[in-house]
Amino acid sequence: MKTYLFILILAVSHHALAKVDLRQVDAFIDQTAAELNLEPQWVRSIVSQAKHQQSIIDAMNRPAEKVLQWHDYRNIFLTDKRTLEGVDFWNKHEAVIDQVVEQSGVPAEVIVAIIGVETFYGRIKGNHKVLDALYTLAFDYPKRSKFFTKELKNFIQLAHEQHINPLEAKGSYAGAMGYGQFMPSSYRAYAVDYEADQVIDLINNPQDAIASVANYLNKHKWKSGGAVLRQVTKPSVEMKFNQLKPHQKDHKTQAEYTVLQLDMADGSQQYWQGFHNFYVISRYNHSHMYVMAVYQLAEAIKAARQEVSS
Structure with missing residues (x-):
């Protein structure tokens, strides 16, 4: 019986490894280290600890936006609880939001609503390891492999720049992080250091997150006073x-x-x-x-x- 279980475990492990071409992983490590001027062994020490997660592939194939009708989708986000907690979040961060609105032209209610839809105001930021999510999708999701390979590279660069622990950071099954669920490339391109403390933290700092959501919309040419x-x-x-x-x-x-x-x-x-x-x-x-x-x-x-x- 023990021998059978051992063989079964080996078979399952081999099946999981077979989903990822390790030659592609090695090539990615070498290319990323060279492009970003990073120590190859440091990059390898991160990527080698990533784990393929079939549940991430399954989630990508059935996002709520594709399987739900509007009235069901609406019932997830348009609730009294989410509305009232949005008011509380706005009131709690009113001074920051007022300043960000003045600078960006993006209405306060839109900033708050995006954070509300994305993470219930920071309560639900995702339980997947970002490294596992991006690794799985980069090397075992062919139709969007190019995109997620780029995001994995950005995540490694982000970890180096912002001193984020790449082995511990958690987010969505697609690798999005923090209050506003920014992908690594968006994190690097649009995140704002609101407090000017040389640390941009969208995972734990709601002030940086508020400013960054507004900056993202502003950079995509939000029209102040315009209709939606x-x-x-x-x-x-x-x-x-x-x-x-x-x-x-x-x-x-x-x-x-x-x-x-x-x-x-x-x-x-x-x-x-x-x-x-x-x-x-x-x-x-x-x-x-x-x-x-x-x-x-x-x-x-x-x-x-x-x-x-x-």
Whole structure:
């Protein structure tokens, strides 16, 4: 019996290793060390401890944005609890948010709503090791291997620059980190040191996270005072709108010509026209259901806060 179990364990281990071509891993280590001017042995000491996780592949193949209808997706994020905790988060960080809004032009409710949708205001940041997630997706997810290989390289560089422990950092199954769930490349490109203390910490510091979410939207050309969405009647053919189902990802169409069709719980449909800032939020997450959830949560938080203060 013990011999059988030993053979079974070896078989399972071999199956897990077989999913990753170790020659590709070695080539990645050498290339990354050379490109980033890092000690090869240091890079290898990190990557060699990464573990392939089949659960990450499974999660990537069934994201909520692809398997849920709008009314189910909406019920996850548009709750009284998430709205009221959004008000609390806003009040707690009001001084920081006010300053960030003035500098970026991005409304407070949108900043708060993104953090609310992404991590429930920092409560749910993800339990996957970022290293495992990026390693698995870089070397065993062919359709997006190029993207995640780049993100793994950025993660190693980020660990070197910001002294993040690459073996301990946790995030989403896609390797996103912190309050705002930034991928490593976005972390390096858009993260802000709000307190000017020479440390950019999006994982534990909500002030850096607030400033970074706003900076991300600002750098993607947020229009201060501009609209995000408005509800419209069903578009006619003559209107020449590009009608999209919420699962679709449209990167080329001008936002002003996009109408989002949402399936409601009673079987009816709603139609919402997107504007430029709709497109900007979609740079954060390309799912149109995600943008709608952020928009509606932002409006709910803003209304609840005004009601409390009135």
